[in-house]
Amino acid sequence: MSRVLVVDDEAGIRKVVRDALERAGHEVETAGDGEEAARLLEESDFALVITDLNMPRMDGRALVRSIRKGSAVPILVLTVRQEEREKVRLLDAGADDYVTKPFGVEELLARARALLRRAETRGDTPALDRWGDIEVDRDARTVRKKGEPVHLTPTEFSLLTTLLSKPGAVWTHRQLLAAVWGTTAGVTNDTLRVHMGSLRRKLEDDPNQPRWIRTEPWVGFRFSPES
Amino acid sequence: MLESLRVRRVGYPAAVLLVLATIGILKLFPGLADSSVALLLLLSVFLAAWIWESGPGALAAILATLGFNFFFIPPVHTFSVEDPRNVVALVVFLVSALLIGHLSALARVRLRLVETERADLAAMTRLSQAFLSDTNRESLLGIAADRLRDALGADHVSILLADEQGKLSRAAATSDAGTREDLAELAYRQGNSASFPSESGGTDIYLPIPVGVQRAGVLVALGLKSSERMAEGCAVLVGLALERERFLRLARAAEETRTNEEMKSTLLATLAHDLKTPVATARAAVENWSAQAGPSEGSRLAVEQLRFLTRRIGELMEVVRLDSGVARPRREVVSGAEIVEAAVARFGDALAAHSLFIDVPPSNNRVEVDPSQLTEALGHGLENAARYSPAGTEIRISVSEEGKSAFLRVTDRGTGVPPSDRERVLDRFVRLPAAAGIPGTGLGLAIARSLVEMNGGKLRLMGASQGGTVFEIELPLAGGP
Numbered sequence: 001m002s003r004v005l006v007v008d009d010e011a012g013i014r015k016v017v018r019d020a021l022e023r024a025g026h027e028v029e030t031a032g033d034g035e036e037a038a039r040l041l042e043e044s045d046f047a048l049v050i051t052d053l054n055m056p057r058m059d060g061r062a063l064v065r066s067i068r069k070g071s072a073v074p075i076l077v078l079t080v081r082q083e084e085r086e087k088v089r090l091l092d093a094g095a096d097d098y099v100t101k102p103f104g105v106e107e108l109l110a111r112a113r114a115l116l117r118r119a120e121t122r123g124d125t126p127a128l129d130r131w132g133d134i135e136v137d138r139d140a141r142t143v144r145k146k147g148e149p150v151h152l153t154p155t156e157f158s159l160l161t162t163l164l165s166k167p168g169a170v171w172t173h174r175q176l177l178a179a180v181w182g183t184t185a186g187v188t189n190d191t192l193r194v195h196m197g198s199l200r201r202k203l204e205d206d207p208n209q210p211r212w213i214r215t216e217p218w219v220g221f222r223f224s225p226e227s
Numbered sequence: 228m229l230e231s232l233r234v235r236r237v238g239y240p241a242a243v244l245l246v247l248a249t250i251g252i253l254k255l256f257p258g259l260a261d262s263s264v265a266l267l268l269l270l271s272v273f274l275a276a277w278i279w280e281s282g283p284g285a286l287a288a289i290l291a292t293l294g295f296n297f298f299f300i301p302p303v304h305t306f307s308v309e310d311p312r313n314v315v316a317l318v319v320f321l322v323s324a325l326l327i328g329h330l331s332a333l334a335r336v337r338l339r340l341v342e343t344e345r346a347d348l349a350a351m352t353r354l355s356q357a358f359l360s361d362t363n364r365e366s367l368l369g370i371a372a373d374r375l376r377d378a379l380g381a382d383h384v385s386i387l388l389a390d391e392q393g394k395l396s397r398a399a400a401t402s403d404a405g406t407r408e409d410l411a412e413l414a415y416r417q418g419n420s421a422s423f424p425s426e427s428g429g430t431d432i433y434l435p436i437p438v439g440v441q442r443a444g445v446l447v448a449l450g451l452k453s454s455e456r457m458a459e460g461c462a463v464l465v466g467l468a469l470e471r472e473r474f475l476r477l478a479r480a481a482e483e484t485r486t487n488e489e490m491k492s493t494l495l496a497t498l499a500h501d502l503k504t505p506v507a508t509a510r511a512a513v514e515n516w517s518a519q520a521g522p523s524e525g526s527r528l529a530v531e532q533l534r535f536l537t538r539r540i541g542e543l544m545e546v547v548r549l550d551s552g553v554a555r556p557r558r559e560v561v562s563g564a565e566i567v568e569a570a571v572a573r574f575g576d577a578l579a580a581h582s583l584f585i586d587v588p589p590s591n592n593r594v595e596v597d598p599s600q601l602t603e604a605l606g607h608g609l610e611n612a613a614r615y616s617p618a619g620t621e622i623r624i625s626v627s628e629e630g631k632s633a634f635l636r637v638t639d640r641g642t643g644v645p646p647s648d649r650e651r652v653l654d655r656f657v658r659l660p661a662a663a664g665i666p667g668t669g670l671g672l673a674i675a676r677s678l679v680e681m682n683g684g685k686l687r688l689m690g691a692s693q694g695g696t697v698f699e700i701e702l703p704l705a706g707g708p
Contacts, residue, residue: 010504010508012504012505012508012512013504013507013508013511015508015512016508016511016512016515017511019512019515020511020514020515020518023515023518023519054496054497054500080499080500080503080504080507083599084598084599085557101503101504101507102503102506102507102509102510102511102533102534102537103507103510103511104510104514104530105510105511105514105515105518106514108511190562193565208583208585209575214572215568215569215572216572217568217569217570217572217573217602218569218598218599218602
């Protein structure tokens, strides 16, 4: 059971998200705007924050920024906008993932579960990661699929472990370039795409319909722990 | 120039009179020493040169030397000199007188020039201040003509401006006085000024008005009294004022468009939020309820209909965005493969019942488009293919490069669109009779076409060789690497 904070100015959304989360066995607090949410976050700890983007007073983006000043709590944003630039801005500001309204309840719960799992294992990153038939040994820097060793280039290995450091969270192109190459200058999204493609060919059963490494169109990539 | 000439004509007799008067006074007081006589004569030369400048100054110097010799150097009343020392004194006197006259005249000329320039400068400053405080074209030109006439001391000033075809017409004038069109035309075409003496005194001048390396028109001044340089400066000033007024006008228009678009954009975002939030609430509520009470046909139907409603709202919002002009493409260079990948990732769910083939060869087909808009356009093609071809059949997505274009194609094995309807079906709200039983608004393809055309591409529907339809987006390849 985890404590989840749901922030939305629409009472209806607050109610349905609360019902879904409680059904999944979580404890839920709600807030009607960013300021109230910030107050609740100061008073006690939460394992996950789910927030709307358009809110009176402090909006979602301002809330994300204010949370990231002092906390690493996973943040899932509800948005009505399809616009990629807005999503990239949100993720760069520190959000972990987003769901576009109107969302399916199961999809929302799956995203929440992925982010909560990370919160639970935070602090003791296991040297050995196991995802389905994929095994990642960070210390030995080896990867196995179906028990067979898979040869990854250093860049591919670095990309994989970066994605795995926040399973379920979306990494923007910029964040990945900064984490893996250490710079965003001189490396293009294309380079990133080529390495991702090669990583997928080595790890995915069907690289055209990837199971683990998902593309977020024009935004970035995520490692999806959910099927 | 005329004024100083007049003064100089009076100058020669006046200088002679001044020197003779000085000699007369010296003769009346014979007690004065020789040195004092020389100094007083030099003073008269200085004054003559100061007042009437170089010519009369030189005449005064020579006259003073002769007078000094004739009246004061023994033997007096002759031009002969007895004492050789006095010859030296006389030569020194002549040289000194000429030098004093020359220097004094020079100083006077310089002073006069400085004064004229200062007056010109002050007039230009007043003019530029007047121009800069005015932001309206008509009133600017109106006051410009009057002020230029005063500043230039001209009888008449007019400003001719060229229209887009380069034809000159009078934009402002101080009077109806006729100007010569051929000279104005010449000044405008060649960018050189033309000037010649005016019948009424002064100069008539035709000056091009420079705007950057171009010319905006011609400044005409008749009976100009001030310098031509001053007039040229004024033409530059008029050019600057016109240019400034044009930039201000452009900036105002741009600002207006921007605020307008921002306002529309915000309104549309709020509208989307207000439309989608109730649907989101309803859908989640039904799903929660069905999770508790167990799945039922009713809840499945409700969710399906709400999902359908969401898509329709999305389409309508897109149409409004397209019509209100806030959907301007933000282009960047991407590859066709990226667009396909993004469209499949986002709209892949709609293709779940079909078998999808993606045929994207590794090539460098770069296009410069708004990535989101092209993804959306291709997505409509995918949805259309899924909707109008039987479940289980093949849908193929391909990217290819032919000539200077990249082609993104979606090929289905559906019933196809009759050739006569392939153009029409891309229009809004057009649905073919064959689509009667299938839900849709007839907006998807129209939106796709608008998005593609906005990004410089073409959208067409074609027949596939094995029956079915090809949805084809043609985009110009981006130049260079």
